[in-house]
Amino acid sequence: MTGSSAMVWLDYLAALVGGLFLLATFGMVVTRQVQGCLRYFILQSVLLCASALLLGLRLHSWHVFAVGVIDLINKPFIVPWLLRRTVREEIFSRREVTQVLNIPTSLLIASLLVLIAYGLARPLLHVADGSYISINLPIGLAGLFVGAYTASVRREAVPLFLGLLAMENAALFAGFAIAPKLPMLVELAVIFDVLIVVFVFGILTRAVHEHIGTTEVGTLTLLKEESKP
């Protein structure tokens, strides 16, 4: 296989990964179970890493590749592990998570958001050259919007937070394509920030659960004075 045809195959694979990434993001919108939501997040993270590895190979940029490798350890393994350690186990077995809007409506809104993302990405495609940007940028933007939407309609704390993490994934997905020459330091900082955020969030959820007895943060609308014993 010659060098250029290998490049073409890398482009094909990157496009394939992009399609699957969008699907995984939608999986997080449709699923009702906390466990399922976590699984889709893991799938999305694996696809993000696959995209980073492919892009690293494509651009001969070792630090995009390195970030991909570090992320492959970080997101699919350490983040779920940390979440399971800090948040109580019974939350993950919850099957019917409530939402503000029902799932068919959510799907329609999410697909509308994808349309908007494509519309917004279209004039931005000239900021960097390469065919991968026309895949990564719109899909990353769409993931960002859909993640934000998930985070805003979910009433349960863990899926809500997973929506935020999905946003972060999507931002990274688009970011690789726009600025592959970003210093390694910035990317490492982002990765470790995520870990700290997950940790803080886990402890917060635990505290909310211990104080109020529920993690359905969507129903917490009133401030309540704590009764001193």
Add this chain to the structure above:
Amino acid sequence: MAQRIAFNLLQVLVVMSCSPLVFGVLNRLKEIVQSKRGPSVWQPYRDLWKLFHKDEIISEQSSWIFRFAPYVIFVTPIFVTLLIPVLTSYPLFFAFMGDMLGGGFVLTLGGFFAVLAAVDTANPYGPVGASRTRMVGFLAEPVFMIVFFTVAFVANSTIPYIVQQRWITPPANFFSPSHVLLMLAFFLLILAEGGRLPVDNPSGHFELAMIDESKGLEYSGRGAALAKWGGQMKFFVLLCIYLNVLVAPWGLAAGQTWDSVLVAIPLVLAKIFVFVLVLVVIESSLAKLRLFRITEFLGGALVISILAMFTRVLFSF
């Protein structure tokens, strides 16, 4: 010319003879997954043989539709077989008689008569199953339309043979995000239209939960055999469209000789076997959806197909 007609008829023969085998293999594998031995893979053939030799009983209250429907159900997949690539990658004699939409209409005609016949005898379970089938059908309809639209947009044609050629040249088409999404949307459609889990439980015998099965409850003897065989052929035809046109357009005969066409038969069956393996995994691990969750299932398929359309139409600048 004569050879092309012969190949076309060979396709029909393959569909007729191999479609019960798909169900035999599927049922056997499902039983093996459940640690049972299961019936032989030839059991569907024996069932058909038995039904053809039994007496047929027809209600006096029924009209001509009830008698006529099994023949329509049996014949419509055969007509569609003439239009789609089952064995060869080049168009055969009847290929330009109808496009994908035409094939879709012909297949729907069979479904339409099955529904009418189910209502005809006034058996209490027939109309229930018939109306549920229509519910699944009309929810699946927009997905079909958008899938066909996107495919036609990519290929600039609605003839299945041409679509299948365009889909792999250039190869970038095959790997594009919209292709992944389309494959998934059509897969969900096949599950819904074929009455498989998680939409409908094909092995369930509880009348109130049935969708597809309850339409054929009144049939016996030859009518039952024809309707059953027709259903199996319809599933086989759907698989051929899915696998040969959308997913894996390889392994079809490119040459005009008899050997290359005959070699294509085991290759196509191997593709279908891989699909059956996926189906076994799904049917062994998922439970049936509640009736009103089916809207969500097909709504998901619709959104996936819409996404496929977006990514395709908006990418092609």
